[in-house]
Amino acid sequence: MKVTVVGAGNVGATCADVLAHREIANEIVLLDIKEGFAEGKALDIWQTAPINLYDSRVTGSTNDYSKTADSDVVVITSGLPRKPGMSRDDLIATNAGIVKSVTDNIIKYSPNAIIVIVSNPLDVMTYCAYLTAKVDSKKVFGMAGILDTARYRAFLATELNVSPKDIQAVLMGGHGDTMVPLPRYTTVGGIPVTELIEKDKLDAIIERTKVGGGEIVKLLGTSAWYAPGAAAAQMVEAIVRDQKRVFPVCAWLQGEYGLKDIYLGVPVILGKNGIEKIIELQLTEDEKALLDESATAVKDVMNVLDGMNL
Ligand SMILES: NC(=O)c1ccc[n+]([C@@H]2O[C@H](COP(=O)([O-])OP(=O)(O)OC[C@H]3O[C@@H](n4cnc5c(N)ncnc54)[C@H](O)[C@@H]3O)[C@@H](O)[C@H]2O)c1
């Protein structure tokens, strides 16, 4: 299996590192526009192989897409991260052009690749890649839900003093402050979370999750990378190993949840064909209202992209 990661910055390099040391792909290409940057990162990662005992090959390339030819999966992380005070949507002006040109190049050399978008604003950059790639939407989708649920699960694990391994959760909607964590679908070792935590504490964790990206931006001056890189690698693993994992993924909706022509986070089954199924949950009226609100927020930014005439 060959996997390309475009953008060798914080998220891209972390993703490539996880793919390599967990031997998720045997050939990993890191590509960046900055001269020598991807080569340097790839060399550093590859030099961990004798220490971490793996044999996945990691190579780097400065914008030479011929090196990415015939990739099975491509992860796109290229683009600016936000700084304190910015929203993810503020990145659209720069990142849309980047995601479009990268997707064009990727499709030219790997027409059958499955494409996982990470660049922000996530839902709209995934839409941008889909419009550019002109392939089945089951092969173009975005990473956000695994990260957002990981934050939610980590906060719950701290609060309840239990292993994060035992916390399962579903989160839907856009990758922004309108995301919709679903306590009704959150369990701890099979026990509904609502039986283990007071409502006000759970509400506070949900609110913290919604702004979890911003919390890190404020602390670091740039956005997160360890959890995002690992989350993207987990999606790649589900695809290359045909694991049929159930994850929240930013997917193209065509009537599911009463929503059409929009990229939004929903639970899916992920396997060798990409999105193998979108799972439709029975939402309560309140949950559906929150999802609709999130969809409206994403649609507004999709309209901005449409107006850019890239
Ligand atoms: N979906 C998510 O949950 C999630 C999580 C974290 C970060 N992100 C987003 O991922 C993106 C990357 O974040 P980061 O922290 O790695 O940023 P970074 O600045 O560390 O890395 C971005 C890299 O992209 C490269 N790049 C820019 N234009 C390029 C082009 N045309 N072709 C190839 N490479 C190009 C840059 O040279 C840089 O090395 C940001 O947009 C960020 O907002 C999304």
Ligand SMILES: O=C(O)C[C@H](O)C(=O)O
């Ligand atoms: O918050 C950001 O800008 C990056 C990313 O979307 C995140 O949630 O960490």
